Amino acid sequence: LHLSDSFLSTRIFGVEIYGQRMLTMFLLINTLIIILFMGRINHLTRNWSRRTGIGLGILIQGLGFIIAFLGDNLIWEVVAAVVVTLGEMILIPFSQSLRADLMEGEHVGTYTGAFSVTQPVAAVLSGLLVSLSAIYGNIGMSLFMIVITLLGILPALRAIRMHEAL
Numbered sequence: 001l002h003l004s005d006s007f008l009s010t011r012i013f014g015v016e017i018y019g020q021r022m023l024t025m026f027l028l029i030n031t032l033i034i035i036l037f038m039g040r041i042n043h044l045t046r047n048w049s050r051r052t053g054i055g056l057g058i059l060i061q062g063l064g065f066i067i068a069f070l071g072d073n074l075i076w077e078v079v080a081a082v083v084v085t086l087g088e089m090i091l092i093p094f095s096q097s098l099r100a101d102l103m104e105g106e107h108v109g110t111y112t113g114a115f116s117v118t119q120p121v122a123a124v125l126s127g128l129l130v131s132l133s134a135i136y137g138n139i140g141m142s143l144f145m146i147v148i149t150l151l152g153i154l155p156a157l158r159a160i161r162m163h164e165a166l
Contacts, residue, residue, distance in 0.1 A: 006072045006138060022077050026068075029081040034089060041089040050094050054156045057091025062149025069133075069142045095156070102163060 007019040017025065045053055064084030071077045103111040133141045 007077070008073045010074045012074075017074060022074070026077060026081045026084075029078060030085045030088070033082065033085045038089055041086070042093060045090055045093070048094075050098055050160050051157060053090055053094030054098065054160065055153055057087050057089075057094060058149060058152045058156065059087070061087025061091060062145055062152065063087070066142045066145045066149075069138045069145060072138075098156075098160060098163065102159070 007022055009016055009018040011017065048056075061084055064080050064082075064087055067083055068077060068080035071080055099111065099115065129141070129144070132144070136144065
């Protein structure tokens with residue numbers, strides 16, 4: 001909704017880029033950066049603690065989504081795509097490693113089932129956020145993203161602390 005309502009159309013090589021196309025560009029930028037730089041990011045973060053990797057990854061990814069809500073032109077949305085992707089590339093390896101360590105042999109099915117439920121729940125919440133964006137606008141949604149980011153960081157850091165205490 002944000003991109004279709006607020007995004008200022010522009011042209012690149014004669015092709016008009018409007019809100020819906022910007023979403024496609026966002027996903028293309030994300031994929032391209034991951035393909036080109038995932039190995040390098042893994043190399044740079046290999047000695048980080050889980051707490052640093054997960055905390056910083058969520059924080060950077062949240063910042064990227066906040067930039068996306070506040071941006072209204074091509075440059076800001078490209079910056080948002082790069083920031084979100086950087087956060088994702090930092091977060092994913094650390095979170096996958098933590099999940100693997102948390103899964104005790106006899107509970108692997110339970111953990112796997114619980115994790116697989118997160119995708120449909122995220123899809124429902126995303127739909128709700130799209131509806132809320134019409135009510136609260138870009139700034140309101142940016143504030144909401146700050147809350148969501150904090151709600152992502154705090155339980156993750158608690159899980160790490162609990163796991164390390166074992």
